[in-house]
Amino acid sequence: MIKQIVFAITLLITFGVFAWTISHLFRYFKFTKKKPLGHFGKRLWITIKVAFLQEKILRRPLVGLMHALVWWGFILILFGSLEMVVDGLFGTEKIFQGLGGFYDFMMASGDIFAPVIALSIIGFLIRRLFMHIKRFYGPEMKPVSKADANLALVLIFLLMVSLSAMNVNYVLWTQATGENAAGVYPVGNWIASHFVGTSAETAWFWYQFNWWSHILLIFIFANILPYSKHFHVFMSVPNVFISKLEPLGYVDNMPNITKEVKLMMDPNAAFAEAPEDEGEPERFGVLDVEDTNWIQYFNSLSCTECGRCTSVCPANITGKLLSPRKVMMDTRARMKEKGPGLVKEGKNYDDGKHLNGTYLSEEELWACTLCNACARECPVNINQPSLILDMRRYLVLEESKAPSGLNTVFANIENNGAPWQFSPEDRMLWAEGLEVPLMADRFAAGEKPEFLFWVGSAGAFDDRYKKVTREFVKILNHLKTDYAVLGTEESDSGDVARRAGNEMLYQMQAMMNIEVLNGYEVKKIITCDPHDFNTLKNEYPDFDGHYEVIHHTQFLQKMIAEKKLNLNGDTLKGKKITFHDPCYLGRANDEYEAPRDVLKAIPVVNVEMERHKSFALCCGAGGGQMFKEAEKGEKEVFIERTEEALETGAEIICTACPFCMTMITDGIKYKNKEEEVKNYDITELVSMSLGL
Numbered sequence: 001m002i003k004q005i006v007f008a009i010t011l012l013i014t015f016g017v018f019a020w021t022i023s024h025l026f027r028y029f030k031f032t033k034k035k036p037l038g039h040f041g042k043r044l045w046i047t048i049k050v051a052f053l054q055e056k057i058l059r060r061p062l063v064g065l066m067h068a069l070v071w072w073g074f075i076l077i078l079f080g081s082l083e084m085v086v087d088g089l090f091g092t093e094k095i096f097q098g099l100g101g102f103y104d105f106m107m108a109s110g111d112i113f114a115p116v117i118a119l120s121i122i123g124f125l126i127r128r129l130f131m132h133i134k135r136f137y138g139p140e141m142k143p144v145s146k147a148d149a150n151l152a153l154v155l156i157f158l159l160m161v162s163l164s165a166m167n168v169n170y171v172l173w174t175q176a177t178g179e180n181a182a183g184v185y186p187v188g189n190w191i192a193s194h195f196v197g198t199s200a201e202t203a204w205f206w207y208q209f210n211w212w213s214h215i216l217l218i219f220i221f222a223n224i225l226p227y228s229k230h231f232h233v234f235m236s237v238p239n240v241f242i243s244k245l246e247p248l249g250y251v252d253n254m255p256n257i258t259k260e261v262k263l264m265m266d267p268n269a270a271f272a273e274a275p276e277d278e279g280e281p282e283r284f285g286v287l288d289v290e291d292t293n294w295i296q297y298f299n300s301l302s303c304t305e306c307g308r309c310t311s312v313c314p315a316n317i318t319g320k321l322l323s324p325r326k327v328m329m330d331t332r333a334r335m336k337e338k339g340p341g342l343v344k345e346g347k348n349y350d351d352g353k354h355l356n357g358t359y360l361s362e363e364e365l366w367a368c369t370l371c372n373a374c375a376r377e378c379p380v381n382i383n384q385p386s387l388i389l390d391m392r393r394y395l396v397l398e399e400s401k402a403p404s405g406l407n408t409v410f411a412n413i414e415n416n417g418a419p420w421q422f423s424p425e426d427r428m429l430w431a432e433g434l435e436v437p438l439m440a441d442r443f444a445a446g447e448k449p450e451f452l453f454w455v456g457s458a459g460a461f462d463d464r465y466k467k468v469t470r471e472f473v474k475i476l477n478h479l480k481t482d483y484a485v486l487g488t489e490e491s492d493s494g495d496v497a498r499r500a501g502n503e504m505l506y507q508m509q510a511m512m513n514i515e516v517l518n519g520y521e522v523k524k525i526i527t528c529d530p531h532d533f534n535t536l537k538n539e540y541p542d543f544d545g546h547y548e549v550i551h552h553t554q555f556l557q558k559m560i561a562e563k564k565l566n567l568n569g570d571t572l573k574g575k576k577i578t579f580h581d582p583c584y585l586g587r588a589n590d591e592y593e594a595p596r597d598v599l600k601a602i603p604v605v606n607v608e609m610e611r612h613k614s615f616a617l618c619c620g621a622g623g624g625q626m627f628k629e630a631e632k633g634e635k636e637v638f639i640e641r642t643e644e645a646l647e648t649g650a651e652i653i654c655t656a657c658p659f660c661m662t663m664i665t666d667g668i669k670y671k672n673k674e675e676e677v678k679n680y681d682i683t684e685l686v687s688m689s690l691g692l
C-alpha cells in the first residue's frame with residue numbers, strides 16, 4: 001500500500017509539472033497564424049512511412065539504422081512502461097500477463113531492445129564526444145545545446161541499463177522462488193545464467209531497486225524533455241503528420257496578396273468580391289514569431305538540432321552564414337523570449353527585437369537557394385525554406401528591401417516580362433531560321449495543338465540557352481509533334497520573383513499567363529526549364545491554371561520508350577558523361593529517372609557524382625541567386641558543384657536547366673577546363689545523337 005501511495009504521488013507530480021510546462025509552450029500557438037490541414041488519409045500514410053518506418057533517417061544507412069533501432073525499441077518498450085504505471089498504481093505485479101503470447105512477445109522485444117539501444121547510445125556518445133562530426137558543430141550550437149544532447153543520451157542509457165537489470169533480477173527471483181516468470185526474457189535469462197545461486201531476497205531487492213530507478217528515470221526524463229532538443233520524442237510524430245503534402249517545390253500562396261493583385265488587375269471585380277470590413281490588414285510575410293503560421297512554430301518545437309539540414313545546405317557548405325537548423329532554433333528561442341510578453345500584454349507587445357532582423361540577418365536569408373535539400377533531409381519533415389521565404393516576403397513586400405540585382409530583376413519582369421532588359425517583342429528572335437508554329441496562328445486556323453511548348457525567359461533570351469531551345473524545337477519538328485509556342489504572348493512565369501519574395505509580381509505574372517493559356521484552351525505544356533515546370537505544374541493551379549506539365553527530359557524519355565527516337569549516332573559514342581540533377585526537377589518534383597533513361601539511350605558512359613539524385617548539390621542559382629551577388633563565404637556554390645562534377649573525370653557535364661547550365665559553364669571557366677570539359681543540355685546530346 002505504501003508503495004502505491006508513494007507511486008501515485010510521484011505520478012501526480014510528474015503529470016502536474018509536465019502539464020504545466022506543455023501548457024506554457026502551447027499557449028503561444030494562439031498568437032500564430034491559422035493554416036488548414038485536411039487530407040488525413042495521406043497524412044496517416046506519410047506518418048507511417050516517415051515517423052514509424054523511419055524512411056528518411058534510413059537515407060544514411062549505418063547511423064540511420066542505429067537511430068531507427070533506438071526509435072523502434074522505444075515504441076516497444078513503452079508497453080512495459082505502461083504496465084509499470086498500472087502496476088504501481090494498483091499494487092499489481094505484471095498486470096498485462098494475461099495477454100498471453102502478445103505479452104511474451106512484447107516483453108521479449110523490450111528485453112532484446114534494451115541492450116541494443118544502450119549500445120547504440122554508447123555509439124552516439126562516442127560520435128558526439130570523440131569524433132569531429134561537422135554537423136554537431138556550428139555557431140548556433142552553444143555549449144548548452146551540446147550538454148543537453150549528451151545529458152539526454154546518458155539518461156536514455158541509464159533507462160536501458162535499469163530495464164535490463166530489472167529483467168535479469170526478475171528472472172533470478174523467479175528461479176530462486178520457483179515462481180512462473182510472466183513474459184519471456186531471452187537476454188535476461190542469458191545474463192541470469194551467470195548469477196545462478198542468487199538468493200530470492202537479493203534478487204527481489206535489486207528487482208525493486210531497478211523497477212523504481214527505471215520508472216523514476218522515465219518521470220524525470222519526461223519532464224526534462226520539453227526543455228531539451230529531445231522534445232522531438234513527443235513532437236516528431238505529430239510534426240510529420242502535419243507536414244507538407246505537396247511536392248517540395250510548391251510554395252504556399254498568399255491570399256492577402258491575391259486580393260491586392262485582383263484589385264489592381266480588375267478593380268470592379270475585386271471590390272465586388274471583397275467583404276466590407278476585414279479589420280486590421282495582415283502583415284505580408286514574417287517579421288516576428290507571431291507572423292509565423294502554427295505549423296512553422298510546431299516545426300521549431302520539433303527540431304532535434306541534428307544538423308542534417310545544415311550539413312546538406314549548399315550555402316552553409318560553402319561557408320555562408322545561413323544554417324537552416326539555426327532558422328528553426330531561432331524561431332523556438334524567439335517565441336520563448338517574446339511569448340510571455342505576448343501573453344501578458346497581447347498581440348501588440350513589442351520588445352524592440354524581431355526574429356527577422358535581430359535573430360536572423362538579411363545576409364542569412366538572402367543566401368538561400370531554395371534548393372530544398374534541408375527539407376528533403378530533415379528526419380521529422382520540417383520545412384525550413386517556407387520560413388526563409390516568408391521572411392524574404394516581409395523584406396520585399398513591407399520594406400522594399402532586396403539585393404540590388406533582384407530589384408533590377410523585378411523591374412525588368414514588370415516592364416519587359418523577363419528578368420533581363422530585353423524587349424518583349426524580341427521573344428521570338430531565338431527561332432530565326434526555324435519553323436516554329438505560333439499558337440495564335442494555329443488557333444486562328446481553328447486548330448488546337450496537342451502541346452504548348454513553353455519557352456521560358458531563359459530559353460528565349462539567354463544566349464547559351466537559346467541554342468538549347470533551338471535544338472529542342474528541331475527534335476519536336478523531327479518527331480512531327482503537334483505543338484505551338486506563345487511567342488510574344490508569353491511572359492515570365494514569375495518563378496524568380498516569387499522565390500525572391502516578390503509575391504505581388506509573381507501573382508501578376510501568373511494571372512496574366514494563365515489568362516493567355518486558358519484563352520487558347522491549353523491542356524499540355526512542355527518546357528525545358530525545371531523552374532517554370534515546377535511553377536506551371538504545382539503553383540498555377542492555385543489561380544485556375546490547370547495543365548499537364550511535362551519537362552523536356554520526360555518528353556524525351558517517353559519518345560525513346562515509344563521508339564520514336566533512335567539515338568545511335570556515333571558523335572558521342574563512349575564519351576564519359578555526368579549528369580547534374582536540377583533541384584526543381586529532382587528534389588522539388590521527384591524526377592530523377594527521366595534524364596537518366598535518356599542518357600542510357602545515348603551510347604555514352606554515365607558516371608554519377610558523389611551527391612546525386614535526391615542528395616544532389618544545388619548549382620547555386622536557385623531562389624534568385626542567379627541574379628545577385630553571392631553572400632560572403634569560402635567559395636561560391638557553383639564552384640563546389642563543378643569541382644564535384646570534375647572529380648568524376650567526365651568529359652561532358654550534362655544539365656537539364658538553363659540556370660544550371662549558366663552556373664556549370666561558369667564553373668568550368670573558373671577551373672580553366674573549357675578545353676577538356678564541355679557542358680551540354682540533355683537536349684543537345686539527343687539532337688547530336690540524331691544528327692540534327
Ligand code: SF4
Nearest residue numbers: 313368369371372374
Ligand atoms: S533551401 Fe537549400 S540553401 Fe536554403 S536553407 Fe535549405 S538547404 Fe540551405
Ligand code: SF4
Nearest residue numbers: 303304306307309378
Ligand atoms: S530542422 Fe530537421 S534536419 Fe534540421 S536540425 Fe532540426 S530536425 Fe535536424
